[in-house]
Amino acid sequence: MKVTLRIQRYNPERDSEPYYQEFIVEAGDEKERILDLLHQVKWKFDGTLTFRRSCAHGVCGSDGIRINGRNRLACSTLLRDVNYRKPIVIEPLPSIPIIKDLIVDMSDFYRKYEAVKPYMVNNSPPPEHERYQSNDDAEKLFESAKCILCACCTTSCPSSWSDDNYIGPAALLKAYRFVFDTRDEAADERLDAVDTPDGIWRCHTIFNCVEACPKEINLTWHISQLKKRLTEREM
Amino acid sequence: MAYQPKPPDGWLKTNLRYYKHPGSWAWILHRITGLGLTAYIFVHIYALTTLTQGPKAFDDEMKLFSTPVFKVLEWLLFSLVLYHAFNGVRIVLVDWANGAKYHKKILTVVYGLGVVLFIGMGILMFREPIANMFASLK
Numbered sequence: 001m002k003v004t005l006r007i008q009r010y011n012p013e014r015d016s017e018p019y020y021q022e023f024i025v026e027a028g029d030e031k032e033r034i035l036d037l038l039h040q041v042k043w044k045f046d047g048t049l050t051f052r053r054s055c056a057h058g059v060c061g062s063d064g065i066r067i068n069g070r071n072r073l074a075c076s077t078l079l080r081d082v083n084y085r086k087p088i089v090i091e092p093l094p095s096i097p098i099i100k101d102l103i104v105d106m107s108d109f110y111r112k113y114e115a116v117k118p119y120m121v122n123n124s125p126p127p128e129h130e131r132y133q134s135n136d137d138a139e140k141l142f143e144s145a146k147c148i149l150c151a152c153c154t155t156s157c158p159s160s161w162s163d164d165n166y167i168g169p170a171a172l173l174k175a176y177r178f179v180f181d182t183r184d185e186a187a188d189e190r191l192d193a194v195d196t197p198d199g200i201w202r203c204h205t206i207f208n209c210v211e212a213c214p215k216e217i218n219l220t221w222h223i224s225q226l227k228k229r230l231t232e233r234e235m
Numbered sequence: 236m237a238y239q240p241k242p243p244d245g246w247l248k249t250n251l252r253y254y255k256h257p258g259s260w261a262w263i264l265h266r267i268t269g270l271g272l273t274a275y276i277f278v279h280i281y282a283l284t285t286l287t288q289g290p291k292a293f294d295d296e297m298k299l300f301s302t303p304v305f306k307v308l309e310w311l312l313f314s315l316v317l318y319h320a321f322n323g324v325r326i327v328l329v330d331w332a333n334g335a336k337y338h339k340k341i342l343t344v345v346y347g348l349g350v351v352l353f354i355g356m357g358i359l360m361f362r363e364p365i366a367n368m369f370a371s372l373k
Contacts, residue, residue, distance in 0.1 A: 206262040210258070211256050220335040221336055
C-alpha cells in the first residue's frame, strides 16, 4: 500500500523559509508507525531528512512532531490512527524555534521545566531505611510521573503560542509531581515559581495538552489540583 | 558556523492551523462571546445616554428597540449570555471541582441547556408577534 507523506523541510544553510516536500512510501499494513515511514524516507529517498528519535517505543519522548495538525509521537502513532488515504502532513512541533527539518530547539522548554525545581528536595537527615511513603500517597503521583518530556503538551497550548513566557503544562505537571509528594520539602518554593501571571494562571483550561499527551496524562486535572492548593495557601 | 533557529509562526496562524477538539472550540467560543458581551456593554451604555436628552429621545429609542430587527438581535445577544454563563460554570467546575475529568460531558450539558433555553426564550419573545402575523393574514 502506497502512502504519501507531506513533510515540512527546512535547511538553515540553504532555505530562508520552510517548505513542503512529498514522498511516496510503501507501507506494509496500517499497523505501521509514522516513524517507520520517516525512516523509509531517510534511508531510501533522502538521507538529509532530519528528525530526532531514540528508543522508538514511546518512552524517551524525542520524536514529538505534528502529524496532520496535532502533536504526537511518531513512534506511537500508527497509520490507522491517521487518515492515510490523503497525504499525511508531517511538521515540527508548533510555536517552537526550528533548527532543521523536524528538529526543534527545546532549550526554552527545559528552562521553564527547571524553574519548578524538577528534583526531590529533602534536607532532613535520611532515616535508617528509605524515606517512607504510603501506597495511597504514591498513587497520587503515578499519573504525573509518567511524563516523558516530549513537549507535545506545551507546544500544543494556545496560551504558550501567544505568551512566550508562559511556563507551560509540562512544567506545571512536574510542579504537581513534587508539590504533592509527601517526601518533598520545597512545595512552597515551587508554588511561588508557578504563582505568577505567566505561570499557572495563564492556563485557560483549553485541554489541548490533554489531547496531545501521548502518555494520556490528564494535565488539566493536575494543574487544577495545583490551582486549588495555591488558593488554599492564600486563604 | 552556528545557525539561529527559525522563529515559530505567530499565535494566530498557529491557532488557525492546529487541530481543534471540543475543548478548544469551547475556549474559542468563550473568547468570542466574551468579546461580544464586552462590546455590547459599551453599546448599552451609549444607548442609555439618551436619558440625558429628555423623555422623548428615550421613548423614540425604545420604539426603535422594539422593532423586529432589534428583537432578533436581542435574542442573539441572549445566546451569547447563555453560552458565556454556562461555560463559565464549566470552567469553574474544571478548576475547583474534578471537572477536568468530565469536561466533555459538562460541555454537552452546556450546549444542551443553552439550546433549550435559547429556543424557549425565542418562543416567549416571538409567540405573540407570530400569532398576530397569522391572525392578520386571515
